[in-house]
Amino acid sequence: MTDHPIGKPIPRKEGRKKVTGQALYVDDLSFPEMLHGATVRSPAARGKITNISFEGDIPWDEFVIVTAADIPGANYVALILNDQPYLADGFVNHPEEPVLLLAHKDKYLVEEARRNVRIEIEELPAVFSLEDSLAKKEIIWGEDNVFKKFLVDKGNVDEAWAIADLIIEGEYETGAQEQLYIENNGAIAIANATEGVTVWGSMQCPYYVHKALVKLFELPDEKIRIIQTETGGGFGGKEEYPSLIAGHAALLAWKSGKPVKIIYDRAEDMVATTKRHPSRTRHKTAVTKDGKLLAIEINFVIDGGAYCTLSPVVLSRGTIHAAGPYVCPNVRIHSRAVATNVPPHGAFRGFGAPQSIFALERHMDKVAHAVGVSPEEFRRRNFIHEGETTATSQIIRERVEMDHLLTRALGLSDYHAKRERFARENHVSNGGFSKKRGIGFATFMHGAGFTGSGEVYLQSVVSAEATAEGKVRILAASTEIGQGTNTIFSQIASEALGLDFELIEIVQPDTGHVPNSGPTVASRTSMVVGKLVESAVLGLRQTLVGSGLLSQEYNDGDFKKACAEYIAKFGSLKTSSTYQPPPNVHWDDEKYQGDAYGAYAWAVYVAEVSFDELTYEARVEDFVAIQEVGRVLNPVLAAGQIEGGVAQAIGFTLFENVVWKDGRMANNQMTNYIIPTPADIPPIRVFFEENPYAYGPGGAKGIGELPMDGAAPAILNAIENATGVSFTTIPLMPEGLMKAFV
């Protein structure tokens, strides 16, 4: 028997091939006779396509050209509302919308050709902001520009206003954010009528792509095969988008009869693919004079872009997280996802929650100030505890210790002493310009897994297979995108079976071989799919024990012998496990009330900032992130998730500004869309509290999205502490800071 691997810093399973450059990403693959594909995109935001002409000194007869008319099946990306076409058919709804596809064996000539296709558009009025969309300045989608709305209504908010001692209102905004995985989107396809369609690509969710291509080609399930290649980061940006690029490559392959590769360059990836939904949140809060929450009313709006994509689900998560880890008898949350003529916004780590939590945690500081208590004391008076209910009336059945997390976080960051010192020193003038310091925090939670009944509908499956050599192969659709799926699944299987870690193999996600374990999203891979890995491998052991070939006590050698004997006798040994919801989970989709998530991670993040009065630059100088995520399966991978998420959230707050011009990203380059570099990031100090979750593998809950939620409000709360100015919009660039002082 080997040492228990859960909880240990086991090195990343595919680490060696990554550090030696041997890991193969989609652009590293090549096939004989492969053509290179390119996408010709709309030059305008909205209008009728009146003409397409092929110009320049280009040998057009050598090109494979695909338009909407070439699509064998349905011209939509199958997802939620199926409103997004693969190729615009006579009408465009956003800049850079795909209109036409080209392929040629010379990739440099393809690029030249792409620039020589002229698409003429008779433009129609377009809408570029969520305010204009809400005001119905132009109806651009459906009857009212609204993709989806939710109403969460707990208690009676209207009765609370009259009895409140204080009512505090606020409005908060967040901008778009580019996922900026370092590997751009890409896919390679082989497609023909006899063999069907096979796609290799960089992706999070092979079965999303599978579902979309079944519709696009009107082929039976078994004729579509999707294979995930090594994926250079996703962060949500490769959740739904790969369905589009995979379809495009497959359409060109279908028409040409040859393998086709499409790899976006950075400029195309940034200008054309999804980003985090911009948001606007209004808060109205009723409190008693001693700082108890009486009522919270929230109006939350996100900009979905031109097509629905995943906006309803992003809105849902943002809505449910909008009232945070507080107990309040009366909560009403109205939320809407609206259409604009910009490229569709989509999944990005946090999925709506970073937007609504930013608003909430800025607003809680404002309310505390109005009541006349410290931000710390105000939160302590309102934290949720075990047995109390959230905004969706979910009774918290686990131990929640927000008070303890807050105490520990403030201690680790030396919050109280710094608060006092900064207050003293910030008043001392340094002969004109000086650096001011501030410290602030945010307290929050993040639900793991699909919302409400989502996991029940998904019915995820994981299989495990033993080989005659005594190896255990895990068959799951969950992808390794850097977060550690391969390692975590191997640790779970190794722990459950008491086998050496090296005996566990993770099968490459390939819809031809692995069952549908659901998408790699929503902080669900460890907690939900990991649990299925655990039960699937336990099924193997049960089968071996039941057959009399293995006793209850065994070592690696006994297990190997039993596998060999079982396979010699019965041919193969494979078991599967299907999702079963934990007990007492009830969700009402109509009323949006009930158990929104099986489990929550809880966290307190503290940011210390400096503000330079000369340059108007705000910098994060120190960051403490403390969280309770159930049992930590692998401390190095877990801390890596938190550090990476916090860095991305610092970018979201202070660096990453998508500049829009008529619905198009104007700064679609890494030269002028700035993400944090090694020189920009403060020490990120990560701490865990462990409270094992009964229904997670080894006690784990979800972790991946959590660190995206808390940094932005903590940083702006710290900037308010430093400057005395309450900022309400991110990204907060030096230009934005300057406006408050000149």
Added chain:
Amino acid sequence: MHITLNINGESRTVDVFPMARLLDVLREQLHLTGTKEGCGEGECGACTVVLDGQIVNSCLVPVAQVNGSDIKTIEGVAHQDQLHAVQQAFIDHGGAQCGICTPGMVLAAVDLLNRIPQSSETEIRNGLAGNLCRCTGYMKIFESVVRAYQK
């Protein structure tokens, strides 16, 4: 034109378009796909290689300029099965996540430790400032570099 390069200690002659990017020649003609393209404009460092002892972004180097040069790519960092201390530290201490920035980051870290064997935190931050990572938040990369020289 024909050019000869000494790549990872091996002399290779290739027929190239003079203005082709060194990055493309490495990946497409020499099949050394460990060198990655992240941005194509010298910002992200994913295409880092060592050119005559200096780290460069190979997406910005026209191949005609490097005739006769020594080039080291990620494929040349380990000695057969023996990983470089930096590579081993990246595995052991979480310096690699998705892995796409890792080849460039490893080369930048090896170059840094060649120049400043016991780099301070500031020297590490500055030494790696041309290499962007979106997964790690850099903490575990810094730690990996320190652990590598402590070995």
